[in-house]
Amino acid sequence: MRDKQKKHNRIVLTSKEKSELLIEGIVTIILLILLNLAMYMLLIQIVQSSLSIESMISNISTSIYDTFYSPTSYAWKKPIFFLLGIIDLSILYWRLIRRYRQMQQRHIISELHYISNGHYDHRIPFDLNGDSGKLIRSINALVDSTVEAIEEERRIEQSKDELITNVSHDIRTPLTSIIGYLGLIEEKKYSSDEELLKYTHTAYMKARQMKVLVDDLFEYTKVRQSNTPLSIMTFDMQQLIGQVVVDFELEASKKNVTVDFEASPSSLMMEGDTEKLVRVFDNLLSNALKYGVNGKQIIIHSEKIGSEVVITVKNDGKEIPKQSLDLLFDRFYRVEESRSQQTGGTGLGLAIAQSIVTLHNGYIYATSENGWTSFVIHLPLKSTEL
Known part of the structure; x- marks a missing residue:
């Protein structure tokens, strides 16, 4: 029937x-x-x-x-x-x-x-027709919104479970090392002061690794909220990027990597939260230095196109597989698990960058072809927050 x-x-x-x-x-x-x-x-x-x-x-x-x-x-x-x-x-x-x-x-x-x-x-x-038709359409719309809310709730619960699992895994590894080395010190199982310093240094570095993870997690949960307040101000985007590049020159030189900044025009006034935008470029440059295997050059290009600024951060390191490009901005996603363990990455950097760009009503995406891996950011010059 x-x-x-x-x-x-x-x-x-x-x-x-x-x-x-x-x-x-x-x-x-x-x-x-x-x-x-x-x-x-x-x-x-x-x-x-x-x-x-x-x-x-x-x-x-x-x-x-x-x-x-x-x-x-x-x-x-x-x-x-x-x-x-x-x-x-x-x-x-x-x-x-x-x-x-x-x-x-x-x-x-x-x-x-x-x-x-x-x-x-x-x-x-x-x-x-008539009131019965309106009633049916209202019921169907209500069922659609209810089903969507149920699915969204399921996704949120699944997301929370995955977040807890990933955080627990990433914290447990350095925490185990810290407990292990401090246990050796507590039991005086070291033969010299040099060995004692080695144990304390290792425990210290693992503790710093945990702090980075906790800081990134805190930042991630903050910027994921759509109602996160922004400290909007007018600033020169080219000057802001130039300062970030200067901050990374020493780290880049240690890895024999050059960082070049191409600004067009030389001055570009816009509106946004400078503190959060600096975090975006910090994360992108850090990723380029950590994961740009065999790369020798990082290029940042910033230009005005219409009513927005388009910023490209690219490196000539090993290309990222196409199947991984769409997953790069997922939290805790790593293209190569073993490499991320060596570099100590939390897997939250790009997720944080995407959330900050979204808060500014912009968007970010990645490409990897012709020997270059690029992260392209589109940001409006005028903020709707004002």
């Missing part, structure tokens, strides 16, 4: 409902005939109210005979019958439509019960 209804836009009545509708029509017609006859007789008696009871009964019998069997008396009564006929048809139509709409509501309620029993992929298939 339900599969059959899905193929129709109109409600298909069952045989029982059609019988109910037919009986409703017949009963209504009989009642209307009796009502019309009673009204007609009452009208005659009102006109001839001076008659005795015997005369009234005789007059009623004569009137019934004249009404149905006397052709000579029909002509003057024709307008009355015509008017009564129109009234009767209107009442009959009203009662049948009322009953039919009750049946429609019964079908709609049945569909609604079917959905409420857990069939959230089902929708009420009827295409009706």
Whole structure:
């Protein structure tokens, strides 16, 4: 029955409902005939109210005979019958439509019960006019929004579980080392001061690694909120990027990597949260230095295009596989797990960068081809926060 209804836009009545509708029509017609006859007789008696009871009964019998069997008396009564006929048809139509709409509501309620029993992929298939149609569309829209909310809640719960799992894994590794080395020191299982310093240094570096993870996690949870406040100010984007490049020159020189900045134009005023945007470029340059295997050059290009600034940070290191490009901005994602362990990356840098860019109503994406891996940022020059 339900599969059959899905193929129709109109409600298909069952045989029982059609019988109910037919009986409703017949009963209504009989009642209307009796009502019309009673009204007609009452009208005659009102006109001839001076008659005795015997005369009234005789007059009623004569009137019934004249009404149905006397052709000579029909002509003057024709307008009355015509008017009564129109009234009767209107009442009959009203009662049948009322009953039919009750049946429609019964079908709609049945569909609604079917959905409420857990069939959230089902929708009420009827295409009706008037209030019933509005009701169906509202119910379907409500079911859609409810299903979407349920799915979003599931995704959030799954995301929380994954976050806890990943954080626990990344914290447990350095924490195990810290406990191990401090345990050796506690038990005085070292042969010299040099070995003691080695243990303390290792524990210290692992503790710093944990702090980086906690700081990144805190920053990530902050910028992931859509209502995170921004300290909007007017600044020179080219000057800001230039300062970030200067800060990375020493680290880049240690790895024999050159960092070049190409600004077009030389000065570019825009609006944004400078502290958070610096974090974006810090993360991108850090990633380029850590993961740009065999790379010798990092180029940053910033230019004004229309009402936005387009910034490209690219390096000539090992290319990233195409299947990994769309996953780069997922939290804790690493192209090569072993390499990230060596570099000590948390896997949150790009996720943080994307969230900050999104807060500025911009977007970021990555490409890796022709020997270059590029991260391209689009930011509006004017902030909607002001």
